Amino acid sequence: MSSDLPVFGIEFGAMASRCEVRLAASDEAAARGLALAAIAEVRRIEAKYSRYRADSIVSRINAAAGNEWIACDEETAALFGYADALFDASGGLFDITSGVLRRAWDFRQAQVPEAIILEPLLKLMGWNRMEREREGGALYVRLPQAGMEIDFGGFGKEYAADRAGAILFELGVRHGYVNLGGDMRVIGPQPDGQPWSIAIQDPRRPNAVIAAIPVHSGALATSGDYERYFDLEGRRYCHILDPRNGMPVQYWRSVSVLAPLAIAAGSHATIAMLMQEQGLRFLRESKLAFLAVNQAGEIFQENAV
Amino acid sequence: MHVRAALIAALAVAGVSGCSVEAVKPWQKGTLARSEMNIEGAKPETRFDEHIYTSREAAAGGASVGGGGCGCN
Amino acid sequence: MQLKAGRDGDDRNDSAGRAILMAALALPGLIGVAGAAHADSAPEQGSISLNYLDYRDWQPGLDRIKVHTPAIDVLAPVAGVWAVQASLVSDIISGASPRYHTAISGASSMSDHRVAEDVGLTRYFPQGTINAGFAHSGENDYQSRAFSFGGSLSTEDKNTTGHAGIGVSNDTINPVNQVVNDAKKHTLELMLGVTQILTQNDIVQADLGHVIEQGYLSDPYKFLDNRPDERSRNTLLLRWNHHFEGSDGTGRFSYRYYTDTWEIRAHTFAFEYVQPFSQGWTVTPSARYYTQSAASFYFDPDYDPNYGPPVPLGYVFGSVSSPDQRLSAFGAATLGLKVEKAVARDVQISFKFEQYEQRCDWRLFGSGSPGLAPLYARVLQLGIVKTW
Numbered sequence: 001m002s003s004d005l006p007v008f009g010i011e012f013g014a015m016a017s018r019c020e021v022r023l024a025a026s027d028e029a030a031a032r033g034l035a036l037a038a039i040a041e042v043r044r045i046e047a048k049y050s051r052y053r054a055d056s057i058v059s060r061i062n063a064a065a066g067n068e069w070i071a072c073d074e075e076t077a078a079l080f081g082y083a084d085a086l087f088d089a090s091g092g093l094f095d096i097t098s099g100v101l102r103r104a105w106d107f108r109q110a111q112v113p114e115a116i117i118l119e120p121l122l123k124l125m126g127w128n129r130m131e132r133e134r135e136g137g138a139l140y141v142r143l144p145q146a147g148m149e150i151d152f153g154g155f156g157k158e159y160a161a162d163r164a165g166a167i168l169f170e171l172g173v174r175h176g177y178v179n180l181g182g183d184m185r186v187i188g189p190q191p192d193g194q195p196w197s198i199a200i201q202d203p204r205r206p207n208a209v210i211a212a213i214p215v216h217s218g219a220l221a222t223s224g225d226y227e228r229y230f231d232l233e234g235r236r237y238c239h240i241l242d243p244r245n246g247m248p249v250q251y252w253r254s255v256s257v258l259a260p261l262a263i264a265a266g267s268h269a270t271i272a273m274l275m276q277e278q279g280l281r282f283l284r285e286s287k288l289a290f291l292a293v294n295q296a297g298e299i300f301q302e303n304a305v
Numbered sequence: 306m307h308v309r310a311a312l313i314a315a316l317a318v319a320g321v322s323g324c325s326v327e328a329v330k331p332w333q334k335g336t337l338a339r340s341e342m343n344i345e346g347a348k349p350e351t352r353f354d355e356h357i358y359t360s361r362e363a364a365a366g367g368a369s370v371g372g373g374g375c376g377c378n
Numbered sequence: 379m380q381l382k383a384g385r386d387g388d389d390r391n392d393s394a395g396r397a398i399l400m401a402a403l404a405l406p407g408l409i410g411v412a413g414a415a416h417a418d419s420a421p422e423q424g425s426i427s428l429n430y431l432d433y434r435d436w437q438p439g440l441d442r443i444k445v446h447t448p449a450i451d452v453l454a455p456v457a458g459v460w461a462v463q464a465s466l467v468s469d470i471i472s473g474a475s476p477r478y479h480t481a482i483s484g485a486s487s488m489s490d491h492r493v494a495e496d497v498g499l500t501r502y503f504p505q506g507t508i509n510a511g512f513a514h515s516g517e518n519d520y521q522s523r524a525f526s527f528g529g530s531l532s533t534e535d536k537n538t539t540g541h542a543g544i545g546v547s548n549d550t551i552n553p554v555n556q557v558v559n560d561a562k563k564h565t566l567e568l569m570l571g572v573t574q575i576l577t578q579n580d581i582v583q584a585d586l587g588h589v590i591e592q593g594y595l596s597d598p599y600k601f602l603d604n605r606p607d608e609r610s611r612n613t614l615l616l617r618w619n620h621h622f623e624g625s626d627g628t629g630r631f632s633y634r635y636y637t638d639t640w641e642i643r644a645h646t647f648a649f650e651y652v653q654p655f656s657q658g659w660t661v662t663p664s665a666r667y668y669t670q671s672a673a674s675f676y677f678d679p680d681y682d683p684n685y686g687p688p689v690p691l692g693y694v695f696g697s698v699s700s701p702d703q704r705l706s707a708f709g710a711a712t713l714g715l716k717v718e719k720a721v722a723r724d725v726q727i728s729f730k731f732e733q734y735e736q737r738c739d740w741r742l743f744g745s746g747s748p749g750l751a752p753l754y755a756r757v758l759q760l761g762i763v764k765t766w
Contacts, residue, residue: 081404082402086401089395259402329576339628342628344583363642363673363705364670365636366587370567374547
């Protein structure tokens with residue numbers, strides 16, 4: 001009976017990306033209602049962890065750097081725990097305090113910052129330096145030095161995709177997906193049982209695809225050097241920066257990973273980008289299906305679906 | 306008669322419990338975890354205050370059981 | 379398109395990928411299940427607390443009781459699912475008490491040392507707790523032993539918790555004036571309550587209590603004090619904590635309704651406001667108002683002209699009676715101020731000052747018992763807590 005259900009797509013903008021909720025429902029009104037619940041959750045997360053709102057938990061922690069302890073709710077505490085796992089798994093490359101490097105890199109101008117600008121910023125990083133205390137059942141955190149900052153941009157979109165997908169599943173949706181700017185959480189296959197065919201964008205040609213991956217359920221996320229970048233003298237400088245020297249990574253054009261959760265898929269993709277050449281071994285050992293494109297345009301598609 | 310009034314008041318509170326507007330999620334309980342939000346209060350201070358009032362007033366207890374007695378005059 | 383053959387990787391990468399996936403799965407509410415229901419957990423930190431109480435009360439023309447009480451409390455989590463708590467309290471009491479009403483002449487002077495210990499054990503389960511405790515108190519004329527047992531049960535989302543408890547005490551009274559010898563008093567306490575989280579900033583609790591006391595309930599140091607050998611008490615306690623986001627302060631409100639079979643009815647209203655400041659300071663002003671009616675057998679200071687005080691008019695020898703100020707009708711008010719300072723990440727000191735006054739004409743809902751002098755008390759509390 002569910003194979004009769006029509007499929008609706010509701011598009012919206014969030015987290016500086018084009019987003020879509022696609023799901024099967026009895027009619028358009030029902031689909032809108034369900035999509036609104038998912039969109040509300042995406043907006044909640046966007047607002048809660050926004051760097052641009054002075055009252056967000058992230059802004060308050062950053063404003064109190066080197067000064068006061070800030071109490072975190074359980075969701076934020078859980079996300080910090082996740083940031084720990086990524087920091088460890090990547091050997092310190094995935095570091096949510098590395099956002100300070102934004103002050104040196106402006107991708108709208110084709111200009112590589114001088115070492116003298118990067119040096120002081122490198123001293124303001126280090127996720128392992130954030131201070132934490134549990135008191136009375138709540139987690140209190142403090143950045144040890146003024147000028148340090150944290151942000152959840154590294155996995156915020158993927159986390160929101162997972163949360164939105166979970167809410168849709170709770171509401172009874174069994175066919176559909178949540179797509180936030182290319183990071184997708186699939187709740188279930190198409191109504192007739194066929195997987196969704198998800199296209200992976202060509203990292204050098206915006207309107208072309210390099211592969212179409214069939215996905216039944218789970219998540220697909222991509223990290224690439226084509227989102228924010230500039231090219232100078234034949235070399236691409238992208239927004240994914242190595243925290244050890246403040247310079248963009250270069251080895252991969254894009255990495256896409258399939259995993260049960262969007263946040264896990266996205267983290268694997270980003271860590272592979274950060275690890276550069278060692279990223280291939282990292283992806284292979286994770287046993288997750290991936291598609292990676294290096295600077296020469298060679299495609300590695302392994303642990304296949 | 307007074308027991309009936311007490312039961313009605315208690316049921317009213319229980320009724321409120323049953324219909325909270327929107328259930329508070331685990332990750333929203335940061336403020337509730339603060340020590341000043343604990344209904345009970347710090348044990349030493351509560352014990353001192355309870356003991357003082359019990360030895361100067363007729364009413365006693367209400368918050369806990371099993372504290373034992375004393376010959377306080 | 380070129381495929382590179384897979385190679386055996388090192389263990390680090392293998393467990394790294396697994397760790398990421400496990401960490402992602404541990405995030406609450408991602409798998410389509412309504413909010414991870416995590417276990418009710420034992421306290422994550424232990425604590426040791428030293429406190430000192432300095433209490434003094436008086437009435438016009440007579441300094442009454444002075445009490446100095448050092449106390450130590452320890453709380454330790456054990457194995458993640460247990461918590462052990464123990465305390466030791468040493469009351470050093472001295473001073474004078476009227477033998478009847480608020481009569482200054484003939485007031486009995488005394489000095490005493492009371493030591494009380496209690497231990498408690500709590501076991502934590504995913505949706506509730508079970509606890510047991512023992513308390514002992516000993517002074518030269520009074521020994522008390524008490525046991526308690528209770529538990530709590532929470533809903534799936536932990537927003538509603540019901541709790542119940544039972545306590546049993548056995549006391550032995552041996553007054554120094556030997557008015558009685560080895561008198562016994564037995565107490566049974568029952569309690570039922572519910573706690574409800576209303577919003578992110580509001581929590582309320584209602585508790586119903588029923589206590590039955592049997593045995594020697596009189597005060598052996600007061601003249602003509604002959605109380606019934608049984609007393610049942612009922613209490614309803616309502617409490618509400620509200621956090622104000624604007625000031626980051628918390629208001630703590632409580633109301634207690636009390637009634638017993640000696641016909642005493644009492645209302646207690648209490649309020650305190652906890653205001654944190656920067657640098658780890660917290661200031662908490664507090665106020666309390668209390669009013670009670672008199673016990674049915676309390677008699678006013680209208681003395682028989684033939685026999686003189688303390689014998690009341692029309693007294694029948696051997697009847698149930700008491701001239702105890704504590705069983706009269708009165709109202710009382712307390713104003714207090716507490717200041718706390720976090721001196722290190724895990725050490726906090728506190729200082730509390732309270733002023734208490736009891737007057738018959740402050741009674742609400744009726745007239746106070748006439749002829750009694752007001753009672754004043756001054757309370758100082760000092761404390762230091764270290765958590766680990």
